[in-house]
Amino acid sequence: SQQGEEDPQALSIQEGENATMNCSYKTSINNLQWYRQNSGRGLVHLILIRSNEREKHSGRLRVTLDTSKKSSSLLITASRAADTASYFCATEGQAGTALIFGKGTTLSVSS
Amino acid sequence: NAGVTQTPKFQVLKTGQSMTLQCAQDMNHNSMYWYRQDPGMGLRLIYYSASEGTTDKGEVPNGYNVSRLNKREFSLRLESAAPSQTSVYFCASSEQGALNEQYFGPGTRLTVT
Numbered sequence: 001s002q003q004g005e006e007d008p009q010a011l012s013i014q015e016g017e018n019a020t021m022n023c024s025y026k027t028s029i030n031n032l033q034w035y036r037q038n039s040g041r042g043l044v045h046l047i048l049i050r051s052n053e054r055e056k057h058s059g060r061l062r063v064t065l066d067t068s069k070k071s072s073s074l075l076i077t078a079s080r081a082a083d084t085a086s087y088f089c090a091t092e093g094q095a096g097t098a099l100i101f102g103k104g105t106t107l108s109v110s111s
Numbered sequence: 112n113a114g115v116t117q118t119p120k121f122q123v124l125k126t127g128q129s130m131t132l133q134c135a136q137d138m139n140h141n142s143m144y145w146y147r148q149d150p151g152m153g154l155r156l157i158y159y160s161a162s163e164g165t166t167d168k169g170e171v172p173n174g175y176n177v178s179r180l181n182k183r184e185f186s187l188r189l190e191s192a193a194p195s196q197t198s199v200y201f202c203a204s205s206e207q208g209a210l211n212e213q214y215f216g217p218g219t220r221l222t223v224t
Contacts, residue, residue, distance in 0.1 A: 033212060042115075042201055042215035043154070088153065092209040097161040098144060098169065099209050103153035 004032070004089040004102035012108045019076040021105040023089030024069075030092060032065055032072050033099065037086045046074075046087075079109045113137055117202050117216035124192045124223045132187040132219050134202030142205045143185035144213065145169075145177060147198040154201065160185055161208055192223045 004025045013019050023032070031050045035043040049056045049065045049072065056063045062075040076083055086104040093100035118133045136143065141162045146154040156169030160179040174196060176188045185204075189196060199220050203213040 030210065035213075040218075042217050043203075043213075045212035045214070048212055090213075093156070097142065097167070097208040098156055098159045099213060100156065100170075101146075101154040103151065 004091050004100065006087070006089055006102045006105040008105060009103070010106045010108070012110070013079055015080055015109055015111045017079055017109075019079050019083070019107055019109070021074045021087050021107070023072045023074070023102060025072075025089075025091045026070065027091075028067070033090045034061075034063060034072075034074050035088045035090060035101070037088065037104070039085070043088065076107075079107075081109050081111045083107060084109045115202055115204055115214050115216035117200075117219050119219060120217065121220050122222070124189075124221065126193060126223060128192050129188065129190050130192065130221075131189075132200055132202075132221075133184070134186065134216060135184045136202075136204040136214070137183065138204060138206075138214065139182070140204040140206050140214075141182070142208050143179065144203045144205075145175075145185070145187045146201045146203065147171065147196075148201060148218075149198050157187065157200075189221075192221075194223045197221060197223045 007022045033048045034046040037043045060077045065072045088101045088104045090099040090101045115136045144159040145157040155171045158177040160166045163182045202216040205211045205213045
């Protein structure tokens, strides 16, 4: 069963704009992770935020976590065409030994 | 340092045939995973191995078996392939369960006719 659920399912923006994706989850977590998948490729880890953290930055990425609302957001600032990809959030399932992924947000950035 | 490698990259099977998907990692990770990805379904966990010598079922284990051959290698076997198993299969590894980031292989595209 899906632990995390991303919103929106698809997002289209112009280069230079910001992109925001959201993730909601159901049970308490130790951490939440975001991954990117370029078409036809494996997933690449972007950022991990622990349950005691509220915000984390990595380059143009900003992730927030609100454990009271069981939600997280991923913000990509100043988007580029190369950011076109699917983005997934992942949280723990299976007694903390495996990650469960959401269905993803497909981001399209046009130049 | 190759990371996570998978073989083969592509495979076409007829219904009822068997095959084994191979996965290896060179990062000395304890945990390894097999996922399948279907359009609109995201990634679904098939089996995982939290540590060498252990394997456990994930969300969609029916029709599959796994072997954690050693710390480096984790194989996925389809004993009697069915068209419903047409999918892209990803292997991944992590240092220790869900506490750390996962590293993914490039995937195997399997078509069952």
